[in-house]
Amino acid sequence: MLENELKTLPDLPGVYQYFDAQGKLLYVGKAKNLKNRVRSYFNFTPKLCPNPNNSLRIQKMISEASHLEFITTKSEADALILENSFIKQLHPKYNILLRDDKTYPYIYIDLNEDFPRFEITRKIIKKNKIKYFGPFFKGAKELLNALYLSFELRQKKSCKELCLFYQIKRCKGPCEKKITQEAYEKITQEAIQALLNPLSLVKNLEHKMLEYAKNENYEEAALIRDQIKTIQDLSVKIQIDLAKLEDFDVFAVYCEDNLLSMVRFVINNGKIISSNHKILALKNQSEFDLNAIYKQYILENYTQEAPINSTRIYTHDEFEDMELLQDLLSKRFSKKFHLKMPKLGEKKALCDLALENAKINIQKHLKNENYLLLKEIKDFFNLQNYPNHIEIFDNSHMQGEANVGALVAFKDGKFNKNSYRHYHLSYKNDYDQMLQTLSKRALSFDKNPPPDLWLIDGGDALLKLANDIIKSSGANVDILAISKEKIDAKAHRAKGSAKDKIYTQDGKIQLNTDDKKLQFLQKLRDEAHRFAISFHQKTKRKQDLQSSKLIQLGISQGCIKKFLDYYGNFDNIFNASFDELKSLSNAKIARLIKDNT
Structure with a gap:
């Protein structure tokens, strides 16, 4: 099949994709001329085989390839954009994966204003005369706080009268014209120079820290100490002095x-x-x-x-x-x-x-200890990816009520709470709930790139389910499942002694309870469980409150259950039309609900 597909390649720019026999995406590339570029991967005589002039990585990829697809574009530049998009979304096995979903902050100042302030942004502000500084890969907030502590700038976004900051000499009072625009501009320019040389702020911060400590305001002193450390870390220690003020x-x-x-x-x-x-x-x-x-x-x-x-x-x-x-x-x-x-x-x-x-x-x-442990996990479980970014999944419900799914993220050696997600689920059994949770996540790969590893709270059946979902998405994600030890049919979560089982593509593994790999995976699983339970409890309280509201209206439990089975949750019941509610019950009940929501 591959040999025949090679004959169909056009003399046009575009993107090509190699797949293995199981339909898994191996590699994405771009080409100025698809026909010439793709054919360069092969020798055609005496039979089709990888071209030895390519790298060993590419030769191995070609030896696994059994199917080829391509998309033509108007230009090579368009092909480059599409190639980059595919790599971020799908993480092909043989591409270098530099995906990063972070948007780093900038500090900006709007010089259109009479008395401008410094602010943080992550996007372009569509105005003229805006000056940007950054991006700051860490410490933007600390740097901004240090600016406002060191310079008598306008401290509040909107201020119509003199406030505490004027009294404590942290602001010159532009709101009541206590300072001219020319004098304020001089302060602004000094602050800009400090932004360009963050270490210049440290001396003033150290003075403030000692002042707080002297007055026994140890909490404030500690905050400034941490600010100082972050600002010091921002600066690269160099001896090179650039002759020009260039960007x-x-x-x-x-x-x-x-x-x-x-x-x-x-x-x-x-x-x-x-x-x-x-x-x-x-x-x-x-x-x-x-x-x-x-x-x-x-x-x-x-x-x-x-x-x-x-x-x-x-x-x-x-x-x-x-x-x-x-x-x-x-x-x-x-x-x-x-x-x-x-x-x-x-x-x-x-x-x-x-x-x-x-x-x-x-x-x-x-x-780094984290690196060594993650590398050991990669090698031990025969993973394709180094698991720097892990997503862990769990579901929670109570006898089919308040069904929720939870996603917890572990990235760069720590839990990344900004990436945590929860889902309201309509299914009532564990298998279908996990199907719904994983499907929702896979459908968002285009907006939020996939991780290196999925860790599923469950056994072999859920591992196979996750494999099917990842395969259908085309993404390159490793999968492990961890199944809790059962004692008297109940999950045993004792730290350091639970004999949990790990399910992999190669079969079931049971590690010693003191094994660091097992304890690490248990830690991840338990955090997902905690997050799922807390969201379930919050959802259940809300549902109980909403159910109580309907009961107080005189609506029977049987009727409420009928509505829930049809609509899935209380919000959908309250948002339903009068005619829909009437068709499921009667006009009196429908009117009660609509008049009280």
Whole structure:
């Protein structure tokens, strides 16, 4: 079949997808000419086989491929956008996966205002004369608080009369014209310079911290101490002094011990105001694809929704699609971008510094206990992905009432509560409830990219169910299920002694109760259970309250049950039309409900 599909390829730009015999997506690529690019993966004589000139990773992918699909586009730039979108949504097995659902904050100031304030935003504010600083990969809030503590700026968004901040000399009182616009602008410019050099704020913060401690306000002193540490961490310690007050970004990537490290420096007015780094575990060193990594890393840092710091980007290395990426960014933002690898001077020195930071980050990561445990879990359970991002699922109900599903996320070594989700469910048995929960999550992969691993609270049947859902979605997600030990038909959750079973693609595994891998998976499962139970209890209380309301209206339990079976929940009952309610009961009951909602 694959050989016949290769004959149908057009001489057009587009995206191609390789699938294995089970229909699982292996790889997504883009091409200027689909026919030439895809055929370059193969040798055709004496029989169809992988081209030995390609990397070992690509050769292995081709040896597993049995089916090919393609989508044509108007240009290679359009193909690059589509390729990046597919990789983020589906996580193909052999693509480098740099997905990141974070939108980093910027600090901005609207200079259209007479007395402007500094604010935090994650999106472009559509106005002229707005100045952006960032993105700040951490510490934006702390930096903003430090600004307002150090400079007598307008402290409140809306203020019509003098307030406490004026009394304690934290504000000059622009609301009652106690300061001229010219004098306020001078304060604003000083604050801007402090934003460009965050360490300049530390001295004033230290003074405030000592003042609080002296007055025995230890809580406030501790908050400022933490602010100071965050601001100190923002600054990259460098000796390079840029001669010009320029704005640009620097990117560098490095790979060692199967770990990929990426670094971005953001330079405003010749100063590094923030830096970001990312670590990704590869399956093996042969996965290191410089072109693919730079493309994805730069694209995820330049989304259409975010402000841009500069149109100039410097990279430590040259890569194949450099010019294409430059043209794509120019088209996306309607500004001329310049993407270069400097060979001499201060830009080259900054790129070298970024690379050095990438190397140091790998050494730090190798000593991290979380990394070692997750790597052990990956190897022990034969997972395809390093499980940096795990989603854990559980359901909760009481005799078929208040049915809810819960998703808990563990990412970058900690529970990520911003990614927790809960679902109202209509089904009443565990299997169908999990089907509904997992299906809802899979349907959102286009908006919220899938994780590396799903952990299901259940046994073999739910593992197979999750496998079917992931297979139908086309995403590359590993799956494990953990089944609680039963004692007298009840789940046994004793910490450190429960003999839970782990279900994998290769069969059932029972680890010793003191095994760190088991205890880690139990910790994840128990957090999902806690979250599911708390949401169930909240839902049940709400339902009891709503049920009580209907009972007080004189509606029988039998009639309420009939409504619930039909509508699924009380909100739908209260929102139903008079005619619908009448058809399920009678006019009197329908009128009672409509008159009291």
